[in-house]
Amino acid sequence: MRWSKILLPTLKEVPADAEAISHILMIRAGLIRKLTSGVYSYLPFGLKVLTKIEKIIKEEMNSKGAQELLLPAIQPCELWQKSGRFEALGEDMITFRDRHKKLNVLGPTHEEVITALVKNEVNSYRQLPLILYQIQTKFRDEARPRFGVMRSREFIMKDAYSFDCDTQGLDVSYDKIYEAYCRIFKRCGLNFIPVEADTGIMGGDASHEFMVLADSGEDKIVKCKKCEYAASLDKAEILKIDTLKYADDFQEYEEVKTPNVRTVEDVADFLKKDIKQLVKTILYIADQKPVAVLVRGDHEVNESKLARILKTSHLEMAGQEVVEKVTKGPLGFSGPVGLIGVDLYGDYSLQGVKGIIVGANKADAHFIGVDIDRDVKVSQWADIRNITADDKCPCCGQGIDIQQAIEVGHVFKLGTKYTKSLGAAYLDVQGKSNLIIMGCYGIGVTRIIAAYLEQNNDDFGIIWSKEISPFQALIMPLNTDNQEIMKEAEDIYKLLVDENIEVLFDDRDIRAGMKFKDADLIGIPMQVIIGEKNLAQGIIEIKLRKTGRRLKVESAKAAQEILKLLDDLQ
Ligand code: ATP
Numbered sequence: 001m002r003w004s005k006i007l008l009p010t011l012k013e014v015p016a017d018a019e020a021i022s023h024i025l026m027i028r029a030g031l032i033r034k035l036t037s038g039v040y041s042y043l044p045f046g047l048k049v050l051t052k053i054e055k056i057i058k059e060e061m062n063s064k065g066a067q068e069l070l071l072p073a074i075q076p077c078e079l080w081q082k083s084g085r086f087e088a089l090g091e092d093m094i095t096f097r098d099r100h101k102k103l104n105v106l107g108p109t110h111e112e113v114i115t116a117l118v119k120n121e122v123n124s125y126r127q128l129p130l131i132l133y134q135i136q137t138k139f140r141d142e143a144r145p146r147f148g149v150m151r152s153r154e155f156i157m158k159d160a161y162s163f164d165c166d167t168q169g170l171d172v173s174y175d176k177i178y179e180a181y182c183r184i185f186k187r188c189g190l191n192f193i194p195v196e197a198d199t200g201i202m203g204g205d206a207s208h209e210f211m212v213l214a215d216s217g218e219d220k221i222v223k224c225k226k227c228e229y230a231a232s233l234d235k236a237e238i239l240k241i242d243t244l245k246y247a248d249d250f251q252e253y254e255e256v257k258t259p260n261v262r263t264v265e266d267v268a269d270f271l272k273k274d275i276k277q278l279v280k281t282i283l284y285i286a287d288q289k290p291v292a293v294l295v296r297g298d299h300e301v302n303e304s305k306l307a308r309i310l311k312t313s314h315l316e317m318a319g320q321e322v323v324e325k326v327t328k329g330p331l332g333f334s335g336p337v338g339l340i341g342v343d344l345y346g347d348y349s350l351q352g353v354k355g356i357i358v359g360a361n362k363a364d365a366h367f368i369g370v371d372i373d374r375d376v377k378v379s380q381w382a383d384i385r386n387i388t389a390d391d392k393c394p395c396c397g398q399g400i401d402i403q404q405a406i407e408v409g410h411v412f413k414l415g416t417k418y419t420k421s422l423g424a425a426y427l428d429v430q431g432k433s434n435l436i437i438m439g440c441y442g443i444g445v446t447r448i449i450a451a452y453l454e455q456n457n458d459d460f461g462i463i464w465s466k467e468i469s470p471f472q473a474l475i476m477p478l479n480t481d482n483q484e485i486m487k488e489a490e491d492i493y494k495l496l497v498d499e500n501i502e503v504l505f506d507d508r509d510i511r512a513g514m515k516f517k518d519a520d521l522i523g524i525p526m527q528v529i530i531g532e533k534n535l536a537q538g539i540i541e542i543k544l545r546k547t548g549r550r551l552k553v554e555s556a557k558a559a560q561e562i563l564k565l566l567d568d569l570q
């Protein structure tokens, strides 16, 4: 491919609305262009990468006996009402009314559609197990589309679904896909870790997320410093910690004035106390009912844990109106003392604590010297907070690290969640009808590119691995007016193309300096530099993008050398 013929618009400047390095590089290196918020076009260079990733995915899925199919993006909304997820997905769902006034959904995922299909087509144990997958565009009206294709409103997912007779069968299918995922992410060049994950609104028994470590990641994961334990924040169980002791252990709690200080940080500052001595009282609405949650001042509520404890999929933080109605006080001064009419859920770290500071449920006031057992009616103690770096590994009790990560894949053991609501059953050997046992497995195909770039870049641009790079070699004649240089470049180009190497030929009539800059920016693993001085001595130069290593080779042997070097490249 000749650069002069391919649509590969590189940019010198950092685009104004791009924050994450992957987003910046995808724009600057001409992989994508934004159409509107969270919606991107893939230019030829970007599409090549995407196609390579899809090829890896297909090879690995096929090798596990999974079959590819293609399901429709347009789905009747009744199907989602049947499974009970129409409301759970809420505003993320992109819907439209057709000319017959029927409401349709643009598929955000395909559990419903595939279960409905399998219900009709599979009826005997003889047809099971079955693993089906597709690579397809998904639509989600994300609240905050961010970082380019990392979190977009239209993105490509590989989604797979397994159907088995029993849970043992599901375990086998799950393990197969788990293995395939590890191979896929490794071949894509990602430094990833599988973590135990919450099953959330998907329901089901077990789940793992495949996480790529990166500072720009929107998720956090917990990793033990010693053992193999790794989990998402929503899943990470917290070992009970010692209840902190405070001197302010009064006979009765006392009211203090805290004019205009609402946040725990401000109250702690104002009263000159440690933030840990404060207790946050946060109101939520769970299934239309208000509940109050108590966590230590320096801790954060984990809403997934809370939703699990409350057995709800409809959880949201209460607004000002509800807070005022329930606490009879203004926002920012809520506290658990005397709070009636709502269930109080307390985090384990507060069990038995005395001498704490809480909101007084009235403006500009807090209570100090509160004894939680004496003054507060906690309905249930539970693990409802995010684990912190001060907590210990729930497996071995050693220290933990908390790291930012990007979720690139997710696998779930669903069980009968969808086969039950949609009625997908099979007849066993005895002719008895049983529900099919299901698993579902997703990979963010477009997100893989962003995740890869977060981990593989330097100050000059992208560093592609051989397997997903759009081209393996870039031929760079430094002066297109020089006929000898051009002849040499054309010869090498032809030889490599004949060997089925994907080569980009920078035939643009631009300054050498610009060619070098662009070459490093677009990140093709091998740069073949043909310049006047070297060529006069029968030499061309090869630069490996990843290591920066430069080699001089005889021009007559250039093609063979390049092929050999490419073979050794990762
Ligand atoms: P997230 O928590 O990041 O929103 P999710 O749990 O909603 O992800 P799944 O429904 O499990 O994601 O989808 C499978 C995969 O699709 C995810 O692991 C992720 O890699 C990818 N994905 C999900 N939402 C998006 C999005 N808005 N843009 C790009 N990729 C996405």
Ligand code: MG
Pocket (backbone or CB within 6 Å): none
């Ligand atoms: Mg999501």
